[in-house]
Amino acid sequence: MTPTPQSTVRRPTSDLDVYSDEALLNPWPGYRELRDAGPVVFLERYGMYAATRYDAVSHVLRSPEVFPSSEGVMMNDEMNQVLRGNTLCSDGEAHSASRRVIVRPLTPKAVRLLQDDIRAQARKLVEELTGRREFDAVTDLAQYLPVTIVSNLVGLPEEGRERMLVWASEMFNCFGPPNDRTRDSFVVLGEMMEYATTQAVPGKLRPGSWAEAIHGAAARGEVPADKCPVMMIDYMGPSLDTTIFAISSAVWLFARHPDQWDLVREDPSLIPSAINEVLRMEAPIQDFSRSVAVDHEIDGVVLPAGSRVIAFYGAANRDERRYPDPDRFDVRRNPTDHLAFGAGPHTCVGMNLARLEMRALFEVLVERVTRFEIRSEQRALHNILRGFARLDVTVHV
Amino acid sequence: MPKITYRVGDETTTVDATVGSSMMHDAVRNDIGGIIAECGGNAMCATCHVYVEDGPVDSLPEVGFAEDEMLDCTAAPREQNSRLSCQIPVTDALDGLTVRVADEQA
Ligand code: HEM
Numbered sequence: 001m002t003p004t005p006q007s008t009v010r011r012p013t014s015d016l017d018v019y020s021d022e023a024l025l026n027p028w029p030g031y032r033e034l035r036d037a038g039p040v041v042f043l044e045r046y047g048m049y050a051a052t053r054y055d056a057v058s059h060v061l062r063s064p065e066v067f068p069s070s071e072g073v074m075m076n077d078e079m080n081q082v083l084r085g086n087t088l089c090s091d092g093e094a095h096s097a098s099r100r101v102i103v104r105p106l107t108p109k110a111v112r113l114l115q116d117d118i119r120a121q122a123r124k125l126v127e128e129l130t131g132r133r134e135f136d137a138v139t140d141l142a143q144y145l146p147v148t149i150v151s152n153l154v155g156l157p158e159e160g161r162e163r164m165l166v167w168a169s170e171m172f173n174c175f176g177p178p179n180d181r182t183r184d185s186f187v188v189l190g191e192m193m194e195y196a197t198t199q200a201v202p203g204k205l206r207p208g209s210w211a212e213a214i215h216g217a218a219a220r221g222e223v224p225a226d227k228c229p230v231m232m233i234d235y236m237g238p239s240l241d242t243t244i245f246a247i248s249s250a251v252w253l254f255a256r257h258p259d260q261w262d263l264v265r266e267d268p269s270l271i272p273s274a275i276n277e278v279l280r281m282e283a284p285i286q287d288f289s290r291s292v293a294v295d296h297e298i299d300g301v302v303l304p305a306g307s308r309v310i311a312f313y314g315a316a317n318r319d320e321r322r323y324p325d326p327d328r329f330d331v332r333r334n335p336t337d338h339l340a341f342g343a344g345p346h347t348c349v350g351m352n353l354a355r356l357e358m359r360a361l362f363e364v365l366v367e368r369v370t371r372f373e374i375r376s377e378q379r380a381l382h383n384i385l386r387g388f389a390r391l392d393v394t395v396h397v
Numbered sequence: 398m399p400k401i402t403y404r405v406g407d408e409t410t411t412v413d414a415t416v417g418s419s420m421m422h423d424a425v426r427n428d429i430g431g432i433i434a435e436c437g438g439n440a441m442c443a444t445c446h447v448y449v450e451d452g453p454v455d456s457l458p459e460v461g462f463a464e465d466e467m468l469d470c471t472a473a474p475r476e477q478n479s480r481l482s483c484q485i486p487v488t489d490a491l492d493g494l495t496v497r498v499a500d501e502q503a
Contacts (some may be wrong), residue, residue: 096462108443109470272435337437345463347439355435 010300012038017045019177025379027286027386028327031315039299040309046177048075048289048308052315054322054339056298060290060311062344064091067290067309069346074175075289075310075383076182082174082193086230088237088346095345098227101217102234103349105153105210111352115360118149122360130368130397134375137391142247145357146240154235155209160195167192168241169385171233175288176383196232210235234349242284243354245380245387247361249282250275252391253329255372260331265366273334275358279317280338281329286314286386288342313339314386371396399492403429404450406500414487420496421445421483431498438483443467444502449478452494457485473499 014037016030017023023030034041034052041050051057060067070091072080083089087098104110125144129135143165151161171192173185205212211232218225254261264270289310292303303309316339318326323335341348348354375392398413403424412427414420421434424445433444440463449457457480460468464484468475482496 100462100466103466107466107470336434341436341439341441343437343439347436347441349441351436351441 054316054319057316071291073288075177126364137251155206197229245284248388274331279340283314283340402495404497443470446499447496456490472501
């Protein structure tokens with residue numbers, strides 16, 4: 001390869017620490033700085049590139065030949081070894097084969113079968129909580145459907161079900177760059193992987209569950225049997241926390257924008273649009289990464305082969321080049337093109353279920369609640385996930 | 398620019414399609430009704446279902462695995478000529494294509 005003369009190469013750099021406590025709690029000013037600095041910007045502190053503009057993030061996610069997932073989608077080498085070969089961290093035929101198995105219980109058709117049960121449970125829960133007036137929107141509201149319904153569908157034995165929330169959160173911390181948060185979480189990750197290997201096995205899993213179906217697929221030769229433990233992580237990781245954070249962020253946004261809540265109350269057909277807008281504003285997963293397989297130029301900046309680029313879904317969703325007035329919460333915007341569920345071949349397989357859970361709750365909340373009032377809030381301080389650890393609210397009915 | 402015709406209910410609209418876009422995006426941009434496209438064009442929601450009726454049907458790309466899976470989930474019945482419009486990139490070869498948007502999407 002002929003070296004390009006230095007003068008024609010643009011390589012925007014930044015010394016911003018995107019994983020500092022401050023940036024994680026309020027990432028938006030940093031994201032804006034990075035978007036303005038270039039389509040992709042080299043993060044000096046981490047030795048990785050950051051894609052923050054909508055077009056750049058979308059391009060990275062939709063170009064798997066250049067930006068593969070099989071060398072991992074995390075921001076540290078150790079973790080990129082751990083999950084090798086699951087659906088999230090694979091490409092091409094191997095990815096299609098395991099995705100085909102993982103998506104089976106999550107297609108629109110499969111999820112339609114869950115609709116009545118989820119709606120009924122959502123109604124019962126919301127009626128109870130609105131009767132109480134004061135509750136924690138995280139533990140009392142947001143966790144309920146994922147923990148009671150989804151964890152049961154996944155089908156781990158009792159102990160595993162109870163640990164799933166902790167495991168998932170710690171696992172996602174391990175997606176971060178080598179920092180204290182990442183290191184501290186590796187202990188729990190070990191426990192989770194051990195469980196996925198020794199306990200999430202036929203005979204121990206709930207018959208008819210999603211986890212059992214992975215083993216069934218392996219027995220039929222649809223996926224290699226040795227991939228079962230890492231494929232368990234496809235369900236154990238993202239099925240609960242993401243949705244929980246999305247629900248708590250929705251309550252938080254509606255509490256702070258009562259005019260927008262009124263719009264949805266007056267016209268509940270806006271609920272799907274409002275949910276997309278919540279996900280755009282507060283992407284529950286802020287960023288994953290991709291390796292760079294070949295030298296590749298994005299809008300005049302060259303990403304060298306062998307480097308890694310972080311795709312900031314959360315930053316793309318606030319790109320003023322894509323969304324006018326991006327920091328404004330507008331329930332009528334209906335941004336179906338937001339990137340909170342990713343895009344391209346690895347687009348979230350759980351989105352139909354996540355949407356159903358959110359819709360079911362807000363369909364009842366709009367009937368009952370005139371105002372959410374926040375009594376106290378505590379954000380989760382997390383490398384990757386964005387949402388609340390606690391959100392104490394009073395509801396006016 | 399290739400011309401693509403969409404039929405929605407009793408209405409027929411022909412648009413100058415944009416090469417490089419998907420049929421779904423192009424239809425939405427041109428205010429063709431009846432397409433929801435909840436998942437933003439990622440073959441996950443089956444709400445941009447169309448029936449290919451006429452024109453250069455042989456120029457359409459094959460149905461991929463993700464699309465095939467989703468076509469089993471459409472609200473209106475899947476037919477031989479069912480496609481998800483988000484999985485069809487607009488190319489010059491599609492000039493003269495006519496599709497009917499499925500009545501029911503969700
Ligand atoms: C609001 C809730 C959710 C959000 C925001 C979310 C977000 C995401 C994102 C951003 C990706 C793309 C990863 C990439 O680009 O590499 C993804 C993939 C994935 N999600 Fe979700 N997710 C949610 C709910 C769920 C649920 C409920 C499940 C399972 C029941 C799930 C299972 C998966 C799986 C298995 C993948 C990997 C797909 C692949 O690599 O082909 N997600 N999710």
